[in-house]
Amino acid sequence: MEKINEVSSKYYHFIYNHLIEIGFSETLSTYLNMFALLAALLIVVFAVDYVIRRILVTTFSRFALASKSNFDDLLVANKVPRNIAHIIPFLIALEFVPIVLIDFSHLENFVEKSLQVFAIVLALWIIRSFLHALKDFFKTLPSLKDKPIDSYIQVFMIFAWGAGFMSAIAIITNTPFIKFVTGLGAISAVIILVFKDTIMGFVASIQVSINDMVHIGDWITFEKYGADGDVIEINLATVKVQNFDKTITTIPTYALISDSFKNWRGMTKSEGRRIKRALNITQSSVKYLTDNDVDELKKIQLITAYLETREKDIQTFNSGNNINKELLLNGRNLTNLGVFRKYIDSYLKSHSAINKDMMIMARQLAPTTQGIPLEIYAFSSDKRWENYEYIMADVFDHLIAAVPYFGLEIFELPTKVTFNSN
Incomplete structure (x- = not known):
């Protein structure tokens, strides 16, 4: 040797x-x-x-x-x-x-x-x-x-760089690695303070992933941060949302679990997009229908069969109970608002753009100072935003124009105010 x-x-x-x-x-x-x-x-x-x-x-x-x-x-x-x-x-x-x-x-x-x-x-x-x-x-x-892969990679690399940094310090100081790591316990509070946002983002990323709260490509609405658009990136610290005006909003990842936001994924995966809007009917325009009124409304094809059936049932009931029909209030009667609700229901069920397999309903809500809300509740077959808006507008264009045929009025605030000079 x-x-x-x-x-x-x-x-x-x-x-x-x-x-x-x-x-x-x-x-x-x-x-x-x-x-x-x-x-x-x-x-x-x-x-x-x-x-x-x-x-x-x-x-x-x-x-x-x-x-x-x-x-x-x-x-x-x-x-x-x-x-x-x-x-x-x-x-x-x-x-x-x-x-x-x-x-x-x-x-x-x-x-x-x-x-x-x-x-x-x-x-x-x-x-x-x-x-x-x-x-x-x-x-x-x-x-x-659609998974937040960026977050997982960043978390792993943070731990890897942390371990590498500690290993390098241990080598430079001739300190055994285990002993060096043990000594870090004394300054753990400082480390937590310095990396607070990173730690919060890490925890939030895990919760978001485990609870399946947000995916890349989801449409979310986060009013607090002015976000309304598609999620394009999820990483350890932030979530990037491309709004519909093509601007980018950056949201802290931990805000997804600390604040409330709306995720439209359920709608996009469903069979339809909800239409939920009301017409406010003037209360003074609601009335009982006379026989002549009923005969006139029978000309509306969508409710002809309904009116004929209901008319027979009401006449049978009133005759069998000797109801005095000199006054419309007595016995059973049809109202223009009730018939209009039936017309809305029939119209929605016959509309080609409304999903017939999902709920269709025209319901009357509690009266307010602005009239009686007659709410339309249905789902459009096409969920795309532009087409959805077109379908909803088409439905309400028709219903607004149909209101006068039933002797009803839509509530509007007065456009002119007359003052008494006295």
Whole structure:
């Protein structure tokens, strides 16, 4: 072994011995010997790095072109082979640094620690590039494209960078990693304070994902932040919403669990979009229908059969109970408001754009100072916003125009006010 070391030392000090022979001082010869070895090592490292990088990148690229999967394409796009190629040159540098600095033991320790720290950084680069490729791949899968993959990647990388940072400090301070981590307990309160938003975002991301509250592509309305549009990105700290005017609203992730917002996903996945709007009928226009009124309304085809059936039932009841019909109030009667409600129901059920498999209802709400609300409750078959608005407008255009045919009036605030001069 001693002979081997002597032979190795002879080669390592070849330049040193040559310089001494030609008259250089020992100190200068030592430094020049070190610089020459360092230059040789750097040339070898960069050459090996270049060759291996070209081989790996070319091989991966060709394999990606031949493969049907796009995951390997994403590995190349995110520079995973390029980062992996640095491993072998790094190992060469780590192996030969003690030889280059054989005469500088105090510098050798510093360089070795620097290389160990660089090893941590290199590992994090590789992990990050691989995770980014994995993230891009997951986003191409239909079952995962609406999941907050960015949040999961960011959480993992935060822990990875934290562990890497602590490992680097432990290496620099010559402190065992476990002992170093244990000592961090004393400053945990400071860490929590500094990373408060990150921690809150992390917890919120988990809750949002577990409770299935928001997906990428969901239409949400968040009045507090002025957001009304589609979710385009969910990450650890923020949720980005593209509003319908194409502006972007950024919402803190933790706001999704601390505040109230509306997610329209249930509507978009349902068989229809709800129409819920009322016509306010003037109370003074509501009245009982005479026989002549009923005969006139029979001309409306949608309720002809209904009026004939109801008329027979009412006449049978009133005759059987000897009801005095000289006064309309006595016995059973039809009202124009009740017939109009039946007309609305029949009209909605015959409308081609209304979903017949979902609830259809015309209901009367409690009277107010602005009349009697007659609410239409139904669902349009087409859920697209523009078409939905067209369908709803079409329905109410017709009903507003139909109101006078039933002797009813829609409540409106007076447009003119007459003042008494006295």
